[in-house]
Amino acid sequence: MGTRGPPYEGPYEQYRDRLSIEEKLAKQKEIDDWLPITSARNAKWWYSAFHNVTAMVGAGVLSLPYAMSELGWGPGVAVLVLSWIITLYTLWQMVQMHEMVPGRRFDRYHELGQYAFGKKLGLYIVVPQQLVVEVGVNIVYMVTGGKSLKKFHDTVCSNCKQMKTTYFILIFASVHFVLSHLPNFNSISGVSLAAAVMSLSYSTIAWGASVHKGVQPGVQYSYKPSSTAGKVLDFFSALGDVAFAYAGHNVVLEIQATIPSTPEKPSKGPMWRGVIVAYIVVAFCYFPVALIGYWMFGNSVDEDILITLNKPKWLIAMANMFVVIHFIGGYQIYAMPVFDMIETVLVKKLHFKPSGMLRFVARTAYVAFTMFVAITIPFFGPLLSFFGGFAFAPTSYFLPCIIWLAIYKPKKFSLSWWANWVCIILGVLLMILAPIGGLRQIIIQAKKFKFYS
Numbered sequence: 001m002g003t004r005g006p007p008y009e010g011p012y013e014q015y016r017d018r019l020s021i022e023e024k025l026a027k028q029k030e031i032d033d034w035l036p037i038t039s040a041r042n043a044k045w046w047y048s049a050f051h052n053v054t055a056m057v058g059a060g061v062l063s064l065p066y067a068m069s070e071l072g073w074g075p076g077v078a079v080l081v082l083s084w085i086i087t088l089y090t091l092w093q094m095v096q097m098h099e100m101v102p103g104r105r106f107d108r109y110h111e112l113g114q115y116a117f118g119k120k121l122g123l124y125i126v127v128p129q130q131l132v133v134e135v136g137v138n139i140v141y142m143v144t145g146g147k148s149l150k151k152f153h154d155t156v157c158s159n160c161k162q163m164k165t166t167y168f169i170l171i172f173a174s175v176h177f178v179l180s181h182l183p184n185f186n187s188i189s190g191v192s193l194a195a196a197v198m199s200l201s202y203s204t205i206a207w208g209a210s211v212h213k214g215v216q217p218g219v220q221y222s223y224k225p226s227s228t229a230g231k232v233l234d235f236f237s238a239l240g241d242v243a244f245a246y247a248g249h250n251v252v253l254e255i256q257a258t259i260p261s262t263p264e265k266p267s268k269g270p271m272w273r274g275v276i277v278a279y280i281v282v283a284f285c286y287f288p289v290a291l292i293g294y295w296m297f298g299n300s301v302d303e304d305i306l307i308t309l310n311k312p313k314w315l316i317a318m319a320n321m322f323v324v325i326h327f328i329g330g331y332q333i334y335a336m337p338v339f340d341m342i343e344t345v346l347v348k349k350l351h352f353k354p355s356g357m358l359r360f361v362a363r364t365a366y367v368a369f370t371m372f373v374a375i376t377i378p379f380f381g382p383l384l385s386f387f388g389g390f391a392f393a394p395t396s397y398f399l400p401c402i403i404w405l406a407i408y409k410p411k412k413f414s415l416s417w418w419a420n421w422v423c424i425i426l427g428v429l430l431m432i433l434a435p436i437g438g439l440r441q442i443i444i445q446a447k448k449f450k451f452y453s
Contacts, residue, residue, distance in 0.1 A: 031347055034354040036184040037107050037340045043258035047189050048274030050196035051255045052248055053281045054329045057199040058137070060245030061285050062206060062323075065293025065301045065308075070238035073221060073294075079242050080290055086423050087246040088279050090400040094249060095268050095275060097403065098256045105267075107257035108337070109250065109395070116403040127341070129399070132391035133250045134334045135370070141334070142374030145172040145327040148320045151306070155317040166375050166452060173371035175328055180335060180363040185258045188332045195329020196281070202306075202322035203285035207292040209309045209316075219298035237437025240389045243430055245286065248278075249396040254337045339363055376451055386442055389434035398427030 032038040068076040098106055106112040109130050114122030146169030153160070153168070182188050223231045252275075261267035293305045302308040306319055342362050346352045401420040410416035 031354060034347070035340055035343055036336055037254050037257050039184045040186040040258055041260050043186055043189070043255075043260075045259070045270030045274045046277070047186070047192075048255050048259065048271050049277040049281075050193045051185065051189070051333060052252070052275055052278035053196035053199060054192045054326070055251050055255075055333045056246065056248035056278060056282050057196075057203070057285050057326070058141070058245070058247070058330055060241060060247075061199070061203055061289055062304045062306060063241050064245065064286060064290035065297065065305050066303045067238040067241040068290050068294035069221075069224070069299040069301050070234040072223065075235070076238075076294070077291070079239065080286065082426070083242050083246055084279070084283065084286070086426065087249070087396050088275075089419065090397065090423065091249060091252060091275055091279075092272070093400045093404050094252050095256060095271050097400075097407070098253055098268060098271070099261060099266050100407070102263075105257065105261065106253060108340070109253050112253060112403060113399075116406045126395075126399070129391040129395050130250050131338070131341070133247055133395055134338050136391070137247060137334045138331055138338070138370045139373050139377075141327045141331045142169055142173060142370050143378050145169070145324055145331070146374065147378075148323040148327070152317050152320040152324065155313050155320065164452075165378055169371065169374050169378070172324065172327075173367060173374075176331055176335075176367045176371075177364060179328070179332055180339070180367050181360060182332070183359075185255060185333075185336055188329070188336070191329045191332055195326045195333075198322040198326040198329075199285060200281060202319045202326065203289050205315060205319040205322070206305050206309070207288040209312075210292050210296045210305070213296055213309065215296055216298070216300070219296070219300070221294075221298050224299050233437050233440040235437065236433045237441050239430055240386075240392075240434030240438050243389065243392045243396070243434055246396050247392050249400065251333055251337055254340070335366070338366065342366065378450075378452075379445065379448075386435050386438035389431060389438055393427050393431035393434065397430060398424040401427070 064080075068080075071079055094112070097112055101115070106115065110123055110126040112122075113126035116122060117125055143165075146165055149168040149172055150163070150165055153163070179188070179191060182191075185192075223234070225231050225234055256267055256271045259267040259270055289305065293301055293308075297305075297308055300308075306316055306323075309316055339359075339362070343354075343359065346358060346362060347354050352358050401423045404410075405417075405420050408416070410420070
């Protein structure tokens with residue numbers, strides 16, 4: 001008997017198959033048009049500038065003088081400058097890789113990971129780290145936003161009855177129960193712009209007020225702890241603080257996804273222009289605050305430089321309100337990719353119908369979750385410097401380099417090969433050392449930790 005060939009497909013079967021493919025593509029497009037990351041692709045380059053500023057400049061900037069006091073002048077300046085250069089380089093890599101495959105866009109960090117490492121492994125490598133960073137930052141912003149609101153209240157009304165931080169976190173969260181229902185990045189561009197302006201404003205107040213106070217009498221630049229172990233562990237902790245200050249890579253592909261792209265005019269052009277503007281603003285925020293704050297107050301500077309400044313009251317109150325407004329925008333920028341993940345799972349995996357009600361329930365539940373954790377664990381900041389060390393360093397410092405090496409395979413010992421391996425080695429060191437310092441801070445501060453404080 002001869003072998004049988006494939007069954008004959010008549011015109012009707014071919015038409016049915018084609019129709020089935022077209023229906024699938026139409027359904028896929030309908031879902032993509034609904035999901036927050038891919039629903040709007042008409043952003044301008046300056047949107048990427050202030051989205052990146054809002055994502056990058058966060059709670060970390062006000063703790064940089066304290067980090068400098070733990071690092072010292074030489075190492076402190078070196079770590080700040082190196083971090084700025086390395087993270088700008090890895091950000092450039094991500095912008096380039098967004099459209100490296102003709103006709104395809106990697107709209108999400110995990111899609112790039114899947115292309116580099118395989119469908120399953122890429123998901124397992126990227127998604128847990130991205131979620132630790134984004135959900136962690138959202139919880140920290142809930143806590144710090146509430147605390148900054150409390151500082152504003154206590155400064156403006158020093159004779160008023162003292163209220164628990166919990167109530168201020170609830171007030172801060174109430175804003176997000178409204179703003180979280182804005183559908184995509186473009187719809188929060190106004191909030192993001194206000195947040196970016198605020199970050200520049202409170203950074204300027206921090207270093208401007210420090211200059212006005214001048215170098216304090218008897219200022220000292222030596223390390224605080226007397227023991228060598230104490231100095232070393234503080235040094236490691238400060239590395240974690242600096243890593244936390246450069247966490248914007250987790251949302252960069254998602255921001256680039258909102259920019260229109262054609263073969264003649266790819267999105268990497270306007271996106272890179274926005275990134276450069278953002279990084280100049282980041283330099284204007286970080287370097288003056290870190291260096292001037294440390295220069296004026298030395299090792300007596302507090303973890304938050306606004307506490308050290310204390311006066312004039314009206315200026316410090318204003319700076320704290322600027323911090324609150326910035327955190328409102330920052331929360332939304334980091335929440336948007338999480339909303340996208342939640343909604344993708346609900347629609348593509350659990351087959352819910354895309355609807356306004358589904359989005360309302362999912363996003364309200366997420367905001368309520370971050371609020372609950374923030375109220376329950378208001379000492380979440382030190383915990384994040386421990387856990388965050390494992391996720392901040394990879395996603396910002398060396399994961400883009402590993403993906404670059406896996407995809408482009410640059411020639412051994414070439415400039416690109418060396419640059420990537422130097423970033424990987426420094427990033428891995430940061431990932432190992434920062435959590436050690438963070439763990440010590442948790443042990444020291446554990447006595448002060450109170451749930452629902």
